Amino acid sequence: MxxxxxxxxxxxxxxxxxxxQDTSHSITVVPPLTGAxxxxxxxxxxxxxxxxxxxxxxxxxxxxxxxxxxxxxxxxxxxxxxxxxxxxxxxxxxxxxNNSKALSDGTMRTGxxxxxxxxxxxxxxxxxxxxxxxxxxxxxxxxxxxxxxxxxxxxxxxxxxxxxxxxxxxxxxxxxxxxxxxxxxxxxxxxxxxxxxxxxxxxxxxxxxxxxxxxxxxxxxxxxxxxxxxxxxxxxxxxxxxxxxxDNPVYDLHRTLRAENEELRQRIMAETQAAEDANRAKLAQVAALQEEVDKMKADADGDGVSDYFDKCPNTKPGVKVDGSGCPLDTTPRVIQQHFEVTEEDRRIVREAIANLEFDFAKASIRPSSFPSLDRVADILVRKNFSLKLAGHTDNVGSADRNMQLSKDRAESVKSYLVSRGANPSRIEATGYGMTQPIASNKTAAGRQKNRRVEFTLY
The missing domain is CATH 2.40.160.20 (Porin)
Known part of the structure; x- marks a missing residue:
């Protein structure tokens, strides 16, 4: 118990x-005659x-x-x-x-x-x-x-x-x-x-x-x-x-009617205020429009452009102007076309990476790689793209030797592309040695993948 x-x-x-602890929770008012x-x-x-x-x-x-x-x-x-x-x-x-209490006649109940x-x-x-x-x-x-x-x-x-x-x-x-x-x-x-x-x-x-x-x-x-x-x-x-x-439905009815009356009063006041504001706004628009018309009629320098739009007032007579009233610039300009890197451009770069081969332990590019590199050079020349070359090696040999070899191979690719007309200022060649492998150096296939030059076109 x-x-x-x-x-x-x-x-x-x-x-x-x-x-x-939850006394602040609000209670929804239930409209009368809507059931339970x-x-x-x-x-x-x-x-x-x-x-x-x-x-x-x-x-x-x-x-x-x-x-x-x-x-x-x-x-x-x-x-x-x-x-x-x-x-x-x-x-x-x-x-x-229990039976410890006596009955009304003073006797005890037996049982x-x-x-x-x-x-x-x-x-x-x-x-x-x-x-x-x-x-x-x-x-x-x-x-x-x-x-x-x-x-x-x-x-x-x-x-x-x-x-x-x-x-x-x-x-x-x-x-x-x-x-x-x-x-x-x-x-x-x-x-x-x-x-x-x-x-x-x-x-x-x-x-x-x-x-x-x-x-x-x-x-x-x-x-x-x-x-x-x-x-x-x-x-x-x-x-x-x-x-x-x-719940007290009488009070709910009173509260609902009072809330509806207050809502109606507020809506009437808001509509009245909105109508007054709209009238004032229309009068202001009419005045502003008249002022704009007056400004558009004025042309102090006589260049055919109203003072309202004339960004270069006091133009000398006879000078040709543009729509803003400023003298036309007749200086010849070189228009440089802007290109975006397309999926086809990326495909050509991926193909060049896949076909790129060097002589063993050297920075000399094998001739079989030249055709795909030529196509990369053509993109750089035609579209004025920038290119980042990152050389990498496997872990065979010393770290210093591999670092130098990776830099030399990146520079070798850059030199080849420059020889085909690419802008040298838009090509960056960097070597990372064996610090950034993409596969395990414990297998021949992994080491082959790590001996690479990555191209980043932008």
Whole structure:
């Protein structure tokens, strides 16, 4: 029992802290007469309180003294309308009593047992819950909401009786007793934050049997128990939606009408202001247009270009001018054509790289490479491109020797291209030695790939 109550308390405190930190969350206003789809209608609740084998209606059961014990519960609720909801409840705990209290005539009740203790494993019920004050003409919001409930369900319990000698007897050793129960309840809900209510209530559970305390009394006296509790109810769904249970449709209607009136007033004011601004703008446009026309008519230097467009005023008579009134520039100009690197240009460069071969350990280009290099030179001459040559070697030999060899091979390619008419200032030749391999130097094929000159055309 203590474990259950500890878990309930921890969950309550955690949810209170979460909702306390989210007080700034805005709630959407639901227009009246639009149904329940805009509200949060589902909720869950947890509670804890006092169980007793006695009810406000009908009194106690078959023992003269009832004991108050700790109980716990939870529920799932669907709010169908502002007033009516349906709630699926669970209640658990223990019930205890004894015959230590004298009867009204001063005598003690005699019987086979001195006390009992019933483990209430569950009381599962479905109830209709009617809430009051949801439609409130006096207050804007509903904070305190009374409710009553009536339902039916099934209870499972295990009574244990103790006789005067201290011997304990199970009423049903083979397992729980399952009986019909009718719960009747009333209480108050307090809306303390958007989507969270404090729930205080008292419920009486009327059993359809006289075995809740393991003892039957004649004539037949059906047993009952009660549960007084306090707990929290949390609405499910989007937190931007209001909770249907605490919503006041009268206030929502008033707020909607007030918002619509304010929106209409603001729209009329905005339209009026916009019309005035438009009239002022049109008058300003007319004045500006007249000023522009006057400027366009003036031509002080007589060059045929109005002063408004004349960027070179006071032009001497007879001088030919362009459309902006400035003297025409008759100086001959050399027009340089600009070319973009095409995919065909890149293909020719790739082919030159693939066909480029040198004599072994030398910078001398083999004649088989000349045709493809000639095509690269032709591109450089025709399109005035720039070219970067980067020489690389494998790791055979010393680093210094390889660095020098890579530079010499790059320079050899540059010299060849210059000999075919390429601009030397647009060709950069650099050697990197064996510092930038593109394949493993452990194989002949890899070393072959690393002995290369890369062309970058731009």
């Amino acid at each position: 203590k474990k259950h109550l500890t878990a309930i308390t921890a969950l309550v405190l955690l949810n209170l802290s979460v909702f306390a 789809s805009g509200f949060r209608t589902w909720s869950i609740g947890i509670n804890g309180g006092v169980l007793a084998p006695v009810a406000g209606i009908g009194g106690s059961n078959d023992y003269t003294k009832w004991m108050a014990t700790l109980g716990y519960g939870a529920y799932l609720k669907y709010q169908a309308t502002h007033h009516l909801g349906f709630q699926l409840d669970y209640v658990g705990g223990t019930l205890e009593g 086979p047992y001195a006390s009992f203790k019933t483990s209430l494993h569950y009381a599962g019920t479905l109830s209709a819950v009617y809430s009051f004050t949801n439609i409130n003409w006096l207050n804007r919001r509903n904070i305190v909401i009374p409710w009553v409930s009536l339902g039916a369900g099934l209870a499972g319990y295990d009574p244990t009786m103790t006789d005067a000698s201290g011997t304990t007897i199970h009423s049903k050793p083979s397992g729980d007793i399952h009986e019909l129960t009718i719960p009747v309840g009333a209480g108050l809900k307090f809306n303390v934050a958007p989507g969270i209510n404090i729930d205080l209530g008292y419920k009486m559970y009327f059993m359809d049997a006289d075995n809740l305390d393991g003892t039957e009394r004649f004539p037949l006296h059906k047993d009952r128990f009660s549960y007084g509790f306090a707990g929290l109810e949390f609405s499910l769904g989007s937190r931007s939606k209001p909770q249907l249970l605490v």
